[in-house]
Amino acid sequence: MEFFRIKRDIPFMSYGRYTTAISLVTFLFAVFFLATKGLNFGVDFTGGTVIEVHYAQPADLAKVREQLAATGLPDALVQNFGSSHDVLIQVPLKQNLAGAKLSEQVMDGLHKQDTSVEMRRVEFVGPQVGKDLVENGALALLLVSLGIVGYLWLRFEWKFGLSAIIANLHDVIIILGFFAFFQWEFSLSVLAAVLAVLGYSVNESVVVFDRIRENFRTMRKAEVAEIIDNAITRTMSRTIITHGCTQMMVGAMLFLGGETLHYFAMALTIGILFSIYSSVLVASPLLMLLGVSREDFIKPEKTEAEEVLP
């Protein structure tokens, strides 16, 4: 079986103007929604209390709200979580209530109302912790970006490192844009997914770049655009199949992993889709723009890892 039997190289570089326009528009949309709607940060970052409870019968949300108001929490957010039996209660940080005691008061109140209620999960995050997590998250993002640029610089050339990281940060912004647009909860695990996408979608660029470098050596007479076109075309089959396989795994998580993994898998899904696009149609035109040329590789760079293979 073979899906991609492409005889002639597809002239991707000549579409450069359109593809750049498309990414620019998506990117601007993402930035727009991030700026206007903002991310719906989860309790991990904002601080507050989340309580997940389970009822033996479908839960009556109005009664739960009533009980919470009686407990002195009229501003608690009450919603179903996954099924009609499960209820998620979110309480913002409060000055007057000791955070750690709050979950007990809520559970006591709910228990009085309905003894079948079962505590599934409590998360309380104080304001200090949330701040630390935001800082650490930003630091991790910076470190990953620098690490990737540095690595690609060492293995290829600075132009490759720069165009790859721009392409991939563009993916990250788009993922964040989706989360802002749909107001999906941005939690710690989503952040982990975003960083994983950063590492993963660079793979994509690396595979194409590897081919470009190889082509500079083998296709002596070809133009730069032809070389890139050829590299993209010949790796396309692998790109689609690899991402398809990863997506099967991620899709299983998306549908079977439960609520906790749902947004994690969602971030990965968006990341995977856009990384196909960006590594091919953003990173490569950028590389052209930065003026990659055969001279970048004429230097006797014989430090190929290929010799490591036994």
Next chain:
Amino acid sequence: MNRYPLWKYLLILAVLLAGLIYALPNFYGESPAVQVSPLRASLKADAALRERVEKALKAASLSPEVVALDGNSVKARFADTDNQLKAKDVLISRLGEDYMVALNLLSRSPRWLTNLYALPMYLGLDLRGGVHFLLQVDMKAALGKALEASTGDIRSTLRDQKIAYSGVSREGNMLLVKFRDTDARSKGEAEIKQHFTDYALSAKEAGGEFVLQATLKPEAERRIQDSAVQQNLLTLRNRVNELGVAEPVIQQQGADRVVVQLPGVQDTARAKDILGRTATLEVRMVDDEHQISPGAAAPFGTEMFKDRDGNMLLVKKQVILTGERINDAQPGFDSRNNEPAVHINLDGVGARKFKEASRENVGKRMAIILFEKGKGEIVTAPVIREEIGGGRVQISGKMSTVEAQDTSLLLRAGALAAPMEIIEERTVGPSLGADNIKRGFDSTKIGFIMVAVFMIAYYLMFGTISVLALGANLLLLVALLSMLQATLTLPGMAGIALTLGMAIDANVLINERVREELRNGVTPQAAIHAGYDRAFGTILDSNATTLIAGIALFMFGSGPIKGFAVVLCLGILTSMFSAVLISRALVNLIYGRKVRLAKVAIG
């Protein structure tokens, strides 16, 4: 060209075998168990304790599957939770207060596996259920307490040395000692410099008064904060023991935070209550006039308490001092005879009261009692030899250095050095934990099957080989996680699924390369060789970038994210091994020997 030397096959076989052995315990599952561990340093978990446990269970006609000695505890495994709970009650009543009896889960894997240190993966709280607390130690309060203590000490030192001063007060994080003239100040400065090495002094004149400003040196500040955290850790450890948690984690995080993880604990209210409680110390006089008759009630005005060796002592009800008056307790040596001793430092009020009490009771015994959970225990009951003034008390006599250390720890650890606040709580109920495991497992399984079916259909024989390599990858990853006993969380399980999805990339790269070479008219053998060769550089590069992301996540991630990062990093290593070496070995085994290979099944 596509042949591996024998040693390479043997190496791969050895790695796979090791992987199988270390992954194996995960398939046996876990059974409910009861864990008995001694609460006192003087008691040990040994064969004798195991026998006691066995006997106690036999007497209650409970039949555990296994009773084993494991580290510093004895564990008894049962077929079901009913017997487990019964056994817990039996053991608590039979063994008494000196032992902690906790519920636990024990792997059902056979003994030979356990002897190889092959243990199942260590599940995080989100998978097994339990409580996670992050507590912040109030450092300001710790420093304030130290400053407050010094005020009294400086006062009594100056008084002892007969240096005239007009006042000692605390202002913020500074102590102000006021004198009437420069002469007294310089004398006072010399004295304070000698006795209070933690402070930096500077002289100042203000409003006709000669003031000496004392501020804590940075290193002293650090030391005070550090010992505050250490003391709080110790106190927490003592308290968690009461909760009967099998594998509690209590550790320092950063400069001023403490993590407490209590797997399996559902009653968070009780856990919070016990963690936040302040234990109290009391100093009272021992009543040596009355005899203790077993079974009889304590005479009027006295109470009976056990000491740490289990002997009963009669103690008067009147309280001389409470633990709040103790600033510090340190192990050391008696300056006269070099015997191990405990040095206690009392604050001003405490010193005065203690002086009176000791003057009136020379030759009698004094008891220091630690109250926790409303129950008192005598920490030590020394004889008073002479009147003790100045707030510096020394307890010595019939003590080993270890005992001196223990006693001073207990005196200090009875109370928290500084208040703590819960700044993060994560509780996962047992049903959610079990659901999480099922979901994580299901999505990995379904994802794996889908990928396998697709790969085999698309690449035929090469696809089958890729799937086998992917299976080996999963095996090795699980084995590695079990070996390292890294904490597996739900994001960690997601990490397993994700690494598998990403690992297939290496095989796709290789297979596509081989196809391409074949299309270019190269012979099958050469195509296989070139395919693996050329793809390797790409595989290395693309994995390296993912590894960078994984390491950054590990460095900055907390809790469950760290679990994800660990799996991601380990998964990259195992997938490099399996996708390149194992799949190549299989290909070589199948095709390498055929000299005239006309066709390979790659779809």
